[in-house]
Amino acid sequence: MSEKVGVYICHCGANIAGVVDVAALSHWAGELPDVAVARDYKFMCSSLGQELIEKDIQELGLTRVVVAACSPHLHEATFRNCCKRAGLNPYLFEMASIREQVSWVTANKTVALEKSKALISGAVHRVIHNQALEPIIVDINPNVLVVGGGITGIQAALEIADAGYHVYLVEREPSIGGHMAQFDKTFPTLDCSACILTPKMFSAGTHPNITLLTWSEVEKVDGYVGNFTVKVRQKARKVNTELCTGCGICEQKCPKKVIDTVFEAGMGLRKAVYTPFPQAVPKYPVMDVQNCTFFQKGTCKACEKFCPTGAIDFKQEDKVVSFDVGNIILATGWDLFDCRRIPQYGYGRLANVYNSLEFERLSNAAGPTGGKVILRDGVTVPQSVGIIHCVGSRDKNYNPYCSAICCMQSLKFAHLVKEKTGAQVYNFYIDIRTPLKAYDEFYQHILETDETRFVRGKVAEVTDAARLPGEEGKLIIQVEDTLIGKQRRIPVDMVILSAGLEPRHDAKEVAKLFGIGCSADQWFIERHPKLDPVATMTEGVFVAGVCQGPKDIPLSVTQGAAAAARVIGLVNRKQVSLEPVRASVNAEQCSGCRICNNQCPFNAISFLVDKGVSEINPALCQGCGTCVAACPAGAITGSHYTNAQILSQIEGILEVELGQREAVPA
Amino acid sequence: MAKPKFAMYWAASCGGCEIAVLNIAEKILDVDANFDVVFWPVAMDAKYKDVEGMSDGEITLCLFNGGIRNDENERLAKLLRKKSAVLVAFGSCANEGCIPGLANLTSGKAVIETAFSTVSTDNPHNVRPAYDYPAAEGELHIPRMYETLKTLDQVVPVDYYMPGCPPESHQIATVIDLVIAALKGEAKLPPAGAVIGAGNSTVCDECSRKRSEKLIKEFRRTWQIPMDQQECLLEQGILCSGMATRSGCNARCPAANMPCIGCYGPAPDVVDQGARMMSAVSSVIDSKDPAEIERILDGIVDPAGTFYRFGLASSLLHRAKAQ
Structure with a gap:
């Protein structure tokens, strides 16, 4: 077998050529066995550079192409397409990274040239063993799963449903709405949060193209882009939704009151059978079995007695429903940082230290105090309030990251406190970050009109131990005011901790369930932080909103819509072509040892009992190579990463590397 | 017409391969009937100069066992290559280095030191071998030992590979039948470079034990547990190399309730049997906790000796880094 390889060396302006002697490299590469032509050019990725390659493929009859340039991550697709246009199978192309792996990591021209040679030699050796591969075409199921019914998920669901496709919207809580339903006002416009959210909730709840699955969780996901099968557990509401009219009588009659730690953030009470808030969608209540008198003591059944439609069903069980979708959007949101983890701020110990969600409920007209900002005694209006940022x-x-919303949230709190109580407000901040539309104007407005004091410094402690006159009965905020270079003790009546956003406590399990990655902080990882922010490395699974990283409502809505647009685009294509880099089992060589059976993160491997061999579903396989490495018999091959390809690449690299050193002793 | 000529030679090996050939019982008579045995040091008297006197390719079939440990081994390998029409790397040592190849984990000097100084060595005067000795009759020489043990095909081109430590008698018999049939024009020899006298998958294929998905919490040695006769040994925590070892032995060790130790070498298309074993075994450790994983791995007392018991000299690395 004799191949005609073309080697193309990119200058990348001065990025590569400034360090690597590209002319010498090109001359050297031209002398390599099987290399028919080697050229260097200022920008290989430019249309002129690509035309150069295309022309050579056609005129010189090249059968393989190597481009030594930036990284495959950046331009592999570019050059594959270039080969394809010239009639060469795109997988007969190989890239050597002489920018990221050479010119950007050394200024030494001698070693840069040698390493470039080694990488090109490896690529030339490898490309000869590359095989022509054809993409795998699969149909796309037009249905979509959206996980998480907060504002992001609602937005995504509505966009897709309005485009004419069916959406299953799964929400863990009894109602959609998410955190936004808990908020009082939204920054910087001070719109009433519920007023702008509930119309969207209502639309989602009544849209003919949306199936709402609340009080439900996704249990299992099988399949691949275009063809996922999803299992969802619908927790027993103990209320028959076919009969329930949402009249609320059961809730009125229920004698059991429980502190509502979810929607009311522990600030208010709810019943054992309840809807979390009056505008809940759907309107059907759920029964809290752990607190229901009937379930705990065997008597009561007040709800059942008074229900006019007989909708209460104590015997109702969880139901697992299964359906097929083509794409999935994860919009699972966030958990609030638990302020107890910073004991010196006194949260959970000092009554009048609040976290941000508690304050939202306190300030909310539909909240437990009817929107009155009062201390925990239920009567006292605070005269002074400290808001601690970050x-x-x-x-x-x-958490090392900035939670992105706390500055604006704190400024909003400052404004609300001032407006509702006239109290003196202090903001304790490290930096004020107000970068988006109308944000800094809001900050300036607070600065100018609200007489709010801003203290730049990280608060050391919130204490009730008075030391100085005027501190008795107060919460004292101990802080270094870095702008005046002094320690200060500021007595206040109320402290609001502007707590950060954290990934959901179970983000890691959810990521695993859907086959996507989590960052070290456990935010879901997008495919590219700048250029592909809502896709993930798993085709057909998208992320939107805070589950991908801290962001405010406008950005969350944008991402929800963006993810929806990506999904609609895919569904409109009706078919998707999958990268043909897949693993396959050679049944002749497989002895059914079953080592690989539990290795696949995509559940693509099944064991065929009758044949005694394992098999890989090529559509499920994502080409990760885990099973290829695990197979002790070498019976699994990863296409485009065959032994021949990898070993010849190593040989090619070592040929150059060892040429520089003495041979290994005999 | 003169009978085709047969030779068998041992280089760095234990002699088990020779016994395996004799162990084919009455089939040895077929060898004698069909071949003229011209050179087989363990079985008959022969001199190197007799071989040197032969014309090139005169020996029809040469079974070469043992690795290349010293200059005499290498000289004979080259000589027999030249004089043989068909040279077979016979048995694990010639194929992949086998137990002598484990010396590649250390240096030639350290090997000599160990051999002449361990507690079990009876060496009251603490002598060491000398390559050259001026005896009264004249200067005496013994072969010079190499730093690295090499496999046969690292020294000369090899026509066929016959794995096993030693190769199973039924496989030897089959190969002999095939060669005889080929000589009579009744059969065709496989393409050069082929592995003969072995199967094309792994020992698991021939093993009748029940297998399921593997999740290992603890590695155990054979004496530590009463082993279940039916269940896959690896699933019981016994390091069994069957899954990474070429078939052909009828899974004799697992059938006798002992783990496969890997003597038939890597499966077809596998470059490095030990690496395959390691990556397979590490794939099925049932823990995500680093400390627990360490503890589980501590159950593998001799990783190099376990995973590279036979294949170190032919592995990707060949040897530990030379000093």
Whole structure:
């Protein structure tokens, strides 16, 4: 077998040519066995550079192409397409990274040239063993699963449903709405949060193209882009939704009151059978079995007695439903940082230290105090309030990242406190970050009109131990005011901790369930942080909203819509072509040892009992190579990463490397 | 017409391969009937100069066992290559280095030191071998030992590979039948470079034990547990190399309730049997906790000796880094 390889060396302006002697490299490469032509050019990725390659393929009859340039991550697709246009199978192309792996990591021109040679030699050796591969074409199921019924998920679901496709919207809580339903006002416009959210909730609840699955969780996901099968557990509401009219009588009659730690953030009470808030969608209540008198003591049944439609069903069980979708959007949101983790701020110990969600409920007209900002005694209006920024954020002891929303949230709190109580407000901040539309104007407005004091410094402690006159009965905020270079003790009546956003406590399990990755902080990982922010490395699974990283409502809505647009685009294509880099089992060589059976992160491997061999579903396989490495018999081959390809690449590299050194002793 | 000529030679090996050939019982008579045995040091008297006197390719079939440990081994390998029409790397040592190849984990000097100084060595005067000795009759020489043990095909081109430590008698018999049939024009020899006298998958294929998905919490040695006769040994925590070892032995060790130790070498198309074993075994450790994983791995007392018991000299690395 004799191949005609073309080697193309990119200058990348001065990025590569500034360090690597591209002319010498090109001359050297031209002398390699099987290399028919070697050229260097200023920008291989430019249309002129690509035309150069195309022309050579056609005129010189090249059968393989190597481009030594940036990284495959950046331009592999570019050059594959270039080969394809010239009639060469795109997989007969190989890239050598002489920018990221050479010119950007050394200034030494001698070693740069040698390493470039080694990488090109490896690529030339490898490309000869490359095989022509054809993409795998599969149909796309037009149905879509959206996980998470917060504002992001609602937005995504509505966009897709309006485009004419069916959406299954799965929400863990009894109602959609998410955190936004808990908020009082939204920054910087101070719109009433519920007023702008509930119409969208209503639309989602009544849209003919949306199947709402609340009080439900996804249990299992099988399949691949275009063809996922999803199992969802619908937790027993103990209320027959076919009969329930949402009249609320059961809730009125239920004698059991429970502290509502979810929707009311522990600030208010709910019943054992309840809807979390009056505008809940759907309107059907759920029964809290752990707190229901009937379930705990065997008597009561007040709800059943008074229900006018006989909808209460104590015997109702969880139901697992299964359906097929083509794409999935994860919009699972966030958990609030637990302020108890910073004991010196006194949260959970000092009554009048609140976290941000508690304050939202306190300030909310539909909340437990009817929107009155009062202390925990239920009567006292605070005269002074301290708002501490960056609680649990930008702190290497807790979370290193900025939670993005806390500055604006704190400014909003400052405004609301001032408006409702006239109290003196202090903001304790490290930096004020107000970068988006109308945000800084809001900050300036607070600065100018609200007489709010801003203290730049990280709060050391919130204490009730008075030391100085005027501190008795107060919460004292101990802080270094870095702008005046002094320690200060500021007595206040109320402290609001602007707690950061954290990934959901079960983000890692959810990521695993859907076959996507989590960052070290456990935010879901997008395919590319700048250029592909809502896709993931798993085709057909998208992420949107805070589950991908901290962001505010406008950005979450944008991402929800963006993910929806990506999905609609895919569904409109009706078919998707999958990268043919897949693993396959050679049944002759497989002895059914079953080592690989539990290795596949995509559940693509099944064991055929009758044949005694394992088999890989090529559509499910994502080409990760885990099973290829695990197979002790060498019976599994990963196409485009065959032994021949990898070993010849190593040989090619070592040929150059060892040429520089003495041979290994005999 | 003169009978085709047969030769068998041992280089760095234990002699088990020779016994395996004799162990084919009455089939040895077929060898004698069909071949003229011209050179077989263990079985008959022969001199190297007799071989040197032969014309090139005169020996029809040469079974070469043992690895290349010293200059005499290498000289004979080259000589027999030249004089043989068909040279077979016979048995694990010639194929992949086998137990002598484990010396590649250390240096030639350390091997000599160990051999002449361990507690079990009876060496009251603490002598060491000398390559050259001026005896009264004249200067005496013994072969010079190499730093690295090499496999036969690392020294000369090899026509066929016959794995096993030693190759199973039924496989030897089959190969002999095939060669005889080929000589009579009744059969065709496989293409050069082929592995003969072995199967094309792994020992698991011939093993009748029940297998399911593997999740290992603890590795155990054979004496530590009463082994179940039916269940896959690896699933019981016994390091069995069957899954990474070429078939052909009828899974004799697992059938006798002992783990496969890997003597038939890597499966077809596998380059490095030990690496395959390691990556397979590490894939099925049932823990995500680093400390627990360490503890589980501590159950593998001799990783190099376990995974590279036979294949170190032919592995990707060949040897530990030379000093």
